[in-house]
Amino acid sequence: MEKQEIQVHYENNHKLYLRLAENIKQALITFLSEQQISYHTISSRVKEFDSYFEKIERKGYDKPIEQIEDFCGLRIICFYPLDLGKIAEIINEEFDVLDSIDKTENLEADRFGYRSNHYIVKIKKAWAKAPNYRGLENLKTEIQVRTILMHSWADIEHKLAYKTKDDIPLKFRRKLYQLSALLEIADSQFQELKNEKEIFKKSLIFENKGQPKFDFSKDINLDTLQAYLDFTFPDRSKGNTITRRLLEELMSHNISLEAFDKMRIETKTIIPEIEKEIVANGNWAQVGIVRAILDLKSDDYWNSRNEDWKEHNWGKVISKWREKIKK
Numbered sequence: 001m002e003k004q005e006i007q008v009h010y011e012n013n014h015k016l017y018l019r020l021a022e023n024i025k026q027a028l029i030t031f032l033s034e035q036q037i038s039y040h041t042i043s044s045r046v047k048e049f050d051s052y053f054e055k056i057e058r059k060g061y062d063k064p065i066e067q068i069e070d071f072c073g074l075r076i077i078c079f080y081p082l083d084l085g086k087i088a089e090i091i092n093e094e095f096d097v098l099d100s101i102d103k104t105e106n107l108e109a110d111r112f113g114y115r116s117n118h119y120i121v122k123i124k125k126a127w128a129k130a131p132n133y134r135g136l137e138n139l140k141t142e143i144q145v146r147t148i149l150m151h152s153w154a155d156i157e158h159k160l161a162y163k164t165k166d167d168i169p170l171k172f173r174r175k176l177y178q179l180s181a182l183l184e185i186a187d188s189q190f191q192e193l194k195n196e197k198e199i200f201k202k203s204l205i206f207e208n209k210g211q212p213k214f215d216f217s218k219d220i221n222l223d224t225l226q227a228y229l230d231f232t233f234p235d236r237s238k239g240n241t242i243t244r245r246l247l248e249e250l251m252s253h254n255i256s257l258e259a260f261d262k263m264r265i266e267t268k269t270i271i272p273e274i275e276k277e278i279v280a281n282g283n284w285a286q287v288g289i290v291r292a293i294l295d296l297k298s299d300d301y302w303n304s305r306n307e308d309w310k311e312h313n314w315g316k317v318i319s320k321w322r323e324k325i326k327k
Contacts (some may be wrong), residue, residue: 010053016136017071021072022044024044024072024123025042032076037087038079040077040079040148043074047072055068075145077147080194081188091121095123099120100118101117101118115146115153118143123136149184204227214232214257220247224257226238236288243287246290246291263297264293266297271289274292278313302322
């Protein structure tokens with residue numbers, strides 16, 4: 001094919017692949033959210049023409065749209081190595097997987113190198129019934145999945161322009177291998193740290209006379225606070241950033257988890273009614289209900305509230321209920 005003919009072919013398909021990339025990206029966001037898998041980024045791209053044409057010439061393709069499998073590409077960057085397997089299960093279940101490669105398996109035993117999982121996929125035929133997927137069922141997409149440290153290595157390696165071992169001068173090779181090994185160890189250690197953190201949080205729950213109880217003997221920190229919130233308010237939404245702010249508030253007012261739990265028990269019969277008054281639709285998140293209880297039961301916490309804030313609906317409702325409690 002001549003370059004002009006290839007360019008026409010490219011332009012005729014480019015918009016389809018842009019639509020495919022965006023729709024698969026949104027689908028992946030949904031799938032990972034449903035499985036509660038946190039991730040750093042999910043990105044998508046469609047090859048620029050110059051890159052597309054260069055690959056055709058280099059590979060000698062005569063049917064580029066069929067032969068180039070990464071015309072449309074997506075990349076999932078997750079945090080932990082164990083997430084790679086969970087994401088693999090999602091991809092294998094939700095897409096028609098034509099091919100998959102674990103780049104780690106291609107490495108020699110003494111090398112770190114480029115690590116990533118690659119999948120060549122098509123959307124399932126049933127998806128094409130939805131308007132946003134019509135006409136996309138025969139197009140291939142490459143999905144790359146790697147941890148954030150794998151991605152760091154890939155970016156550094158790309159910046160250094162070393163594609164193979166032979167590209168690396170001998171004087172740099174040993175140092176580069178040492179650095180890559182440190183990244184692999186760090187990947188493993190972060191996973192272990194996450195596992196130990198989850199084990200610690202579970203250890204805070206014990207049984208007493210057949211009933212689950214929370215261990216208040218441990219110092220308050222972000223992990224013990226989140227474990228308590230998950231134990232006490234399991235069906236309410238949460239977020240690390242806002243939980244961290246709540247921790248700062250509790251510590252600044254010298255309120256322990258055990259002291260707060262007594263406040264919770266004392267207000268558990270009235271909190272549902274107060275929540276209905278303040279939240280028109282929906283429910284408080286974990287941190288929201290804790291703050292409401294603190295407003296009701298802790299004079300020190302309530303007095304730290306901004307006076308203007310107390311004039312808003314939340315403040316007025318809490319003020320009314322504080323008076324009721326005192327009576």
